[in-house]
Amino acid sequence: FLHIEGSGDLPPALIQDVATLARELENRYHGIPQDIEWSYDGQQLWLLQARPITTLLPIWTRKIAAEVIPGLIRPLTWSINRPLTCGVWGEIFTLVLGKRAEGLDFNETATLHYSRAYFNATLLGNIFRRMGLPPESLEFLTRGAKFSKPPMRSTLSNVPGLLRLLGREWSLDKDFESDYQKEFAPTLAQLKAQPASELSPPAILERIDLILEVLKRATYYSILAPLSLSLRQGILRVKDKELDSSQTPEIASLRSLAQLAADAHHLLSTEQVACEHQASLFATLAEIPDGRTVLEQFDQFMESYGYLSDVATDIAVPTWKEDPRPPRQLFAQFLCDPPPASAPPKRQRWKAEIVQARLNLKGRVTEVYSQLLAELRWSFVALETQWLEAGLLGQEGDIFFLGFSEIQRLVAKSDRTLKENLEQRVQQKQLQLEEHSQLTNIPALVYGNPPPASFTMQMRSQPSGRRFQGIGASSGQVEGWVRVLQNLQAVPEIDRQTILVVPYTDSGWAPLLARAGGLIAEVGGRLSHGAIVAREYGIPAVMDIHNATQVLQNGQRVRIDGQLGVVEVLD
Numbered sequence: 001f002l003h004i005e006g007s008g009d010l011p012p013a014l015i016q017d018v019a020t021l022a023r024e025l026e027n028r029y030h031g032i033p034q035d036i037e038w039s040y041d042g043q044q045l046w047l048l049q050a051r052p053i054t055t056l057l058p059i060w061t062r063k064i065a066a067e068v069i070p071g072l073i074r075p076l077t078w079s080i081n082r083p084l085t086c087g088v089w090g091e092i093f094t095l096v097l098g099k100r101a102e103g104l105d106f107n108e109t110a111t112l113h114y115s116r117a118y119f120n121a122t123l124l125g126n127i128f129r130r131m132g133l134p135p136e137s138l139e140f141l142t143r144g145a146k147f148s149k150p151p152m153r154s155t156l157s158n159v160p161g162l163l164r165l166l167g168r169e170w171s172l173d174k175d176f177e178s179d180y181q182k183e184f185a186p187t188l189a190q191l192k193a194q195p196a197s198e199l200s201p202p203a204i205l206e207r208i209d210l211i212l213e214v215l216k217r218a219t220y221y222s223i224l225a226p227l228s229l230s231l232r233q234g235i236l237r238v239k240d241k242e243l244d245s246s247q248t249p250e251i252a253s254l255r256s257l258a259q260l261a262a263d264a265h266h267l268l269s270t271e272q273v274a275c276e277h278q279a280s281l282f283a284t285l286a287e288i289p290d291g292r293t294v295l296e297q298f299d300q301f302m303e304s305y306g307y308l309s310d311v312a313t314d315i316a317v318p319t320w321k322e323d324p325r326p327p328r329q330l331f332a333q334f335l336c337d338p339p340p341a342s343a344p345p346k347r348q349r350w351k352a353e354i355v356q357a358r359l360n361l362k363g364r365v366t367e368v369y370s371q372l373l374a375e376l377r378w379s380f381v382a383l384e385t386q387w388l389e390a391g392l393l394g395q396e397g398d399i400f401f402l403g404f405s406e407i408q409r410l411v412a413k414s415d416r417t418l419k420e421n422l423e424q425r426v427q428q429k430q431l432q433l434e435e436h437s438q439l440t441n442i443p444a445l446v447y448g449n450p451p452p453a454s455f456t457m458q459m460r461s462q463p464s465g466r467r468f469q470g471i472g473a474s475s476g477q478v479e480g481w482v483r484v485l486q487n488l489q490a491v492p493e494i495d496r497q498t499i500l501v502v503p504y505t506d507s508g509w510a511p512l513l514a515r516a517g518g519l520i521a522e523v524g525g526r527l528s529h530g531a532i533v534a535r536e537y538g539i540p541a542v543m544d545i546h547n548a549t550q551v552l553q554n555g556q557r558v559r560i561d562g563q564l565g566v567v568e569v570l571d
Contacts, residue, residue, distance in 0.1 A: 505530025
C-alpha cells in the first residue's frame with residue numbers, strides 16, 4: 001500500500017507502479033536499494049536500467065553472521081574472532097581467485113555494529129562474482145537459499161581455482177586426521193597437563209599465542225566442514241532425517257547425559273530421586289551412598305563435556321565447567337522424566353553415507369574447535385584472576401571488555417597510560433554494551449560505513465502480520481503458546497504446549513528444547529545447534545524469523561510448520 005501526498009502532473013497509478021517496481025527490484029537484488037531509470041510511453045512503464053545506490057555501500061548483513069557468533073559481543077571476543085575468521089576466509093578465497101584477489105581487503109569481511117556481528121555483503125558478493133559464482137552463493141551453501149545460474153564465461157575462467165578448492169574439499173577428512181594427530185591432539189594434551197592458573201602472566205600470554213596459532217588451523221576446518229556438508233547434501237538431495245547427528249558434541253552430550261540418568265534411575269529408589277524437588281536433587285544425592293556414585297559419574301561427564309557453553313564461539317560466555325547449572329538441570333529433568341529413546345540408526349543409501357561422513361567430520365571439528373576456545377577462555381580467566389588480586393581490574397568479566405592488543409601491552413607493561421585509564425576504559429565499554437543491549441528491532445541490514453551514529457530505540461512492536469516465513473529446520477507441525485526468552489538467566493516452566501521463541505540457540509539451550517513443543521529462532525539454519533537438537537527430540541523448529549522475539553509475544557497461540565518454515569499467529 002502506498003500513501004501519496006501532494007499533487008502533480010503524474011497520474012497516481014503511475015507513481016504506484018514505479019514504487020512497486022522499485023520494491024520488486026530491491027527484493028530481487030537481495031534487499032539492496034536500487035537507483036533506477038524508467039520511462040513511461042503513456043500506456044506502459046519501462047525500466048531502462050538499475051544499479052545499487054553507491055552511497056549506501058558497503059552493505060552489512062546480520063544473516064549468517066548472527067548464526068556464527070550470536071548475541072552481544074564483547075571487545076576481547078571480537079578481537080580474537082575477527083582476525084581468525086577474516087584471515088581464513090581470505091586464504092580460501094585467494095586459493096580460488098589467485099591474482100584476481102588483488103585489491104580485496106579480507107579484513108573488511110566482518111565488523112561490529114551495535115555490538116553485534118555483521119558480514120560485508122558487498123565484499124562477499126564481489127568475491128563470489130570474481131569466482132564466477134552468484135553473489136548469494138554463501139547463503140545457498142549455509143542456509144539453503146535459492147541459487148541463480150552463474151554466467152558460463154565467468155565460471156569457465158575460474159575453473160582452475162574452483163578445482164583447487166574442490167581438491168581441498170575432497171581431501172578434507174584426510175587432512176583433518178593428519179592435523180589432529182600431529183597438532184590438535186598433542187596441543188590439547190599439553191594444555192590440559194598444565195592449567196593456566198599455575199602460570200605467570202607472561203607464561204599465560206605464551207599459552208594464548210600457542211592456542212591462537214593452532215586455532216587458526218582449526219578455524220579452516222570449522223569453515224570448510226559445514227560448507228562441504230551443505231554442498232554435498234544439496235547436490236545429492238539427502239534429507240536431514242536420513243542423517244545421524246550423534247557424533248556432534250551437542251547430541252553426543254545429550255545422549256551421554258540421558259544414558260547417565262537412565263543408569264541412575266535404575267540405581268536409585270523413587271524416594272531418593274525426589275523429583276518434586278529437582279532444585280535440591282544434587283544436594284540429596286550427596287547424602288546417600290548410591291547418590292554419591294551417581295555424582296561421580298556426573299563429574300566424569302563434566303570432564304568430557306565441560307568445554308561446552310551457551311554460545312560455543314564466544315569466549316566471554318562461561319563454560320559448563322565453570323557454570324554447571326545447564327547440564328545439572330538437564331540431568332535432573334532426564335532423571336525424573338526420561339526422554340524418548342533415540343531411534344537406532346537406519347541403513348543408509350550410498351548418497352546418505354557420503355553426506356554422513358561429512359556430518360561426522362563436522363562433529364569432530366566442532367569438538368576440537370570448541371575445546372581450543374574453552375582453553376583460550378580459561379587462559380584469559382586465569383590472567384584476570386591475577387589482575388583482580390592485584391587490583392588492576394574491578395570485577396569478574398572485566399577482562400573481556402579489553403582488546404587482545406590491550407592485554408598484550410598490559411602484560412608487557414609497555415603502556416602506562418593504558419594502565420592508569422584502565423578502569424575508565426572498561427566502564428565506557430560496559431556502558432556501551434549495556435546501551436546496545438537495550439536496543440530492539442536491530443536491523444538485518446546496515447547501509448554505509450559507519451552506520452548512523454544514533455539509533456533510535458524502538459519499543460516492542462505488535463506483530464506486523466499473521467504469517468511469517470523462515471527456514472524449516474526440523475519437520476513436523478505443532479500448535480502452542482508462545483514463550484519469549486532473550487537469554488537463559490530466568491528459566492521458566494515449560495511443557496509440550498510451549499513454543500519457545502529465542503534470539504538464537506546453542507548447546508546451553510538443550511535443557512529447554514528437551515521440554516518444549518516447538519522452537520522459533522531469529523537466526524540460524526538447518527545446521528545450527530537449535531536445529532540439530534530439535535531434530536534429536538522430534539520438535540518442529542523454524543529458524544530465521546527476523547525479530548521474532550519482538551513481533552511475537554508471550555501467550556499468543558501459534559502454529560509452526562517445521563517442514564515449510566512457516567509460523568502462523570492464531571490469536
